[in-house]
Amino acid sequence: MTKEKDWNDWHWQLRNSQPAPAEFADVDKIYPTLVTPYYASLIETTAPHNDPIYRQSFPDRAEITDTSYDNLDPLNEEAQMPVPHLIHRYQDRAVLLTTNQCAVHCRFCLRKRKWKDDAAPYTLSNSELSTIEQYLKNHSEINEIIVSGGDPLMLETDKLQNILKRISDIPSIKIIRLGTRIPVVLPIRIDAKLADMLEDIPGLWIATHFNHPREVTQEALAACNKLQKKGIPILNQTVLMKNINDNHETLVELFRTLAANRIKPHYLFHIDPVAGNAHFATGIDKGVELIRSFRNTLSSIETPLFAFDLQKGGGKIPLLPEYKKNGKFEKLNGHYINYPE
Numbered sequence: 001m002t003k004e005k006d007w008n009d010w011h012w013q014l015r016n017s018q019p020a021p022a023e024f025a026d027v028d029k030i031y032p033t034l035v036t037p038y039y040a041s042l043i044e045t046t047a048p049h050n051d052p053i054y055r056q057s058f059p060d061r062a063e064i065t066d067t068s069y070d071n072l073d074p075l076n077e078e079a080q081m082p083v084p085h086l087i088h089r090y091q092d093r094a095v096l097l098t099t100n101q102c103a104v105h106c107r108f109c110l111r112k113r114k115w116k117d118d119a120a121p122y123t124l125s126n127s128e129l130s131t132i133e134q135y136l137k138n139h140s141e142i143n144e145i146i147v148s149g150g151d152p153l154m155l156e157t158d159k160l161q162n163i164l165k166r167i168s169d170i171p172s173i174k175i176i177r178l179g180t181r182i183p184v185v186l187p188i189r190i191d192a193k194l195a196d197m198l199e200d201i202p203g204l205w206i207a208t209h210f211n212h213p214r215e216v217t218q219e220a221l222a223a224c225n226k227l228q229k230k231g232i233p234i235l236n237q238t239v240l241m242k243n244i245n246d247n248h249e250t251l252v253e254l255f256r257t258l259a260a261n262r263i264k265p266h267y268l269f270h271i272d273p274v275a276g277n278a279h280f281a282t283g284i285d286k287g288v289e290l291i292r293s294f295r296n297t298l299s300s301i302e303t304p305l306f307a308f309d310l311q312k313g314g315g316k317i318p319l320l321p322e323y324k325k326n327g328k329f330e331k332l333n334g335h336y337i338n339y340p341e
């Protein structure tokens, strides 16, 4: 029996990752399994292999047999780094990769190249941070930093504070968007010390990553609420995945629950064409069809933007259903009518 004290210790959760079944040792060798006992406890044991939590966190043979996606960096992130660990693709915003550490190795990850083959643990050093700081000072057109990884909340609070403070102290940086899956996979890590520290970072938004209603537990909501009480707004991004969440009912439940808890569904992403991820792909049309199905069911607060990233760093493409056709516009009942412009 696990002691409650251990269970509620985030470092204990990290030390006690659940092993992959032996039959997947070859997959595991390439894409090592990492699952917190907390996240694994959300798996429903009646049909574990078809479970949406299991499928997001434990290996699948298709990761090495389905080679229809063969690029580990299809968005050319590595080529769009003017200085190490800073992806500068758009004019006004850039992504900062703080670490390659995560609490769970999500099987659908965009950046699995960072943790593949048991890559050595890595965290941004002070001298790398100085180089980035200098770059940002020289590029005052950048006003928003997306703090990502890995998972930035894997860093110890003092270390993360140092990074966030140094970034937010740059006069041209007005917004910091911290992307994290920690509220979903290790909510106990959101402790009072972390919440106090984040409260003092100006312009901070948190972007969480809930993909399925079963991930939205009392523990996860309590973690989000600690941040909301500090005045930090929370967004959510969801990755659309085949046989995990690619149906109307599941997503309606997810987005309604999030919005009711003041977590704004921000993005619904098509999976990126990363090697090992093809079995999760739904096709772009599926996402558009789902957004159309939400028109009468979900409010604009509850509905995210459907988007996907073009290959080679071509940028995000947000997509809406064709509500305008041949100069006419689609009514709620599906008929197209004129608009007196």
Ligand SMILES: *Cc1c(COP(=O)(O)O)cnc(C)c1O
Pocket: 087, 088, 089, 090, 093, 094, 095, 146, 316
């Ligand atoms: C998604 C992304 C951003 C943020 O773009 P938004 O449109 O603000 O969501 C910035 N830089 C890179 C490299 C991205 O992939």
Ligand code: SF4
Pocket: 101, 102, 103, 104, 105, 106, 108, 109, 110, 111, 112, 149, 150, 151, 181
């Ligand atoms: S937490 Fe994010 S970076 Fe880490 S494995 Fe999951 S999706 Fe990838």
